Amino acid sequence: MSSPPTVSDTPPTPPGDAQVFPPTLREVMLRPQWLLMLGLCLVVAGVFAWLGQWQLDRAIDSDPPPPGQTEQVRPLADVVEPGQYLAEPLVGQRVETVGAWVPGDFVVVSSRFNDGEEGYWVTGQLRIADAAQPTSLAVAIGWAASRDDADAAAAELQRAAETGAADPVTLTGRLISDEGPGLPPRGAAASEMPRMSPAALLSVWHDTEGLDVYRPYLAAVDPSAAGETDLVAISSPAPAELAPVNWLNVFYAIEWAVFAGFAFYLWYRLARDAWEKEVEALEDAAAS
Known part of the structure; x- marks a missing residue:
């Protein structure tokens, strides 16, 4: 003798209320607008890197004057x-x-x-x-x-x-x-x-x-x-030898490298903010 069918207390999920999973951060970053933003950051970072290399070339004197x-x-x-x-x-x-x-x-x-x-x-x-x-x-x-x-x-x-x-x-x-x-x-x-x-x-x-x-x-x-006078010779010692490395320019080169890294961090931070807002919006919609 067959047993009577059981009735579940949980109503079936209607087809229109399918569960929506939030996107991952990687999925957001791979969207076209964020890829375009990444390309722009690459251009900006490339300019900063070139400026850093230019400062570094100026910082190191490859042909310093000989001593004396x-x-x-x-x-x-x-x-x-x-x-x-x-x-x-x-x-x-x-x-x-x-x-x-x-x-x-x-x-x-x-x-x-x-x-x-x-x-x-x-x-x-x-x-x-x-x-x-x-x-x-x-x-x-x-x-x-x-x-x-x-x-x-x-x-x-x-x-x-x-x-x-x-x-x-x-x-x-x-x-x-x-x-x-x-x-x-x-x-x-x-x-x-x-x-x-x-x-x-x-x-x-x-x-x-x-x-x-x-x-x-x-x-x-x-x-x-110049002639017979009572003038005293001008005290004019030899100038200090120039250092082959200009540390101020080295510091500027490091600054440009930091700026280049910051361009990528800015892209990551903006993409992450957009992802967090989207996830939060989905959670609010599910809670309501």
Whole structure:
């Protein structure tokens, strides 16, 4: 005898209420819009990687100047041309040049320190010999402790230049980059020059029509080469040797690498947020 059929307490699930499973994170990431977003992140990361490589190439000097290069006396014309900026490896390079002083252009520059003591420089306009066209170089001749001593030395050089203006002099010194013009200190005369700037000196020099001028200036090693004065030699030690690695550029290269990694993290974070919102929406719909 067959047993009667049993009746379940759970009603059958209607066909329209089939259970919906939420997508996985991988499925969301493989959707077309997120693949397009990934492609854009690849382009951005590639640009950042290229910038990092460029910074790294600039950070490592594959051809550094040999040690002691600045101490080898070289002809001025072999180091820099008139009107050109002085390259960083050549700052402090010892050079030699021949020229004649231009009378009336011995100018005193203030706020000059020599071995920690403040004083003055006496400067002059040296007209370079055998140049294709008139060319001048600003020269810091020597240092004086007081303004009176500096003015007296400038007057002596002026008298010597007037009596032997055409006499050539041979000078040796270090090439230093232009400091740029500066305003005189408060209470000082408007004509006072507190910075060594060939551009500023050019404004007070004579006979400058059609003149070529070197942008850097020469700090003379021996003031007596310019004439008999009581000036003290300018203290100008050899510049520090440049390191073959620029660590600042290395730091920038690391930053670009971090930015490239962040582009991929941003894509992952946006895709994950979209997936979490979709899952949450499905859960809310199922609960209601």
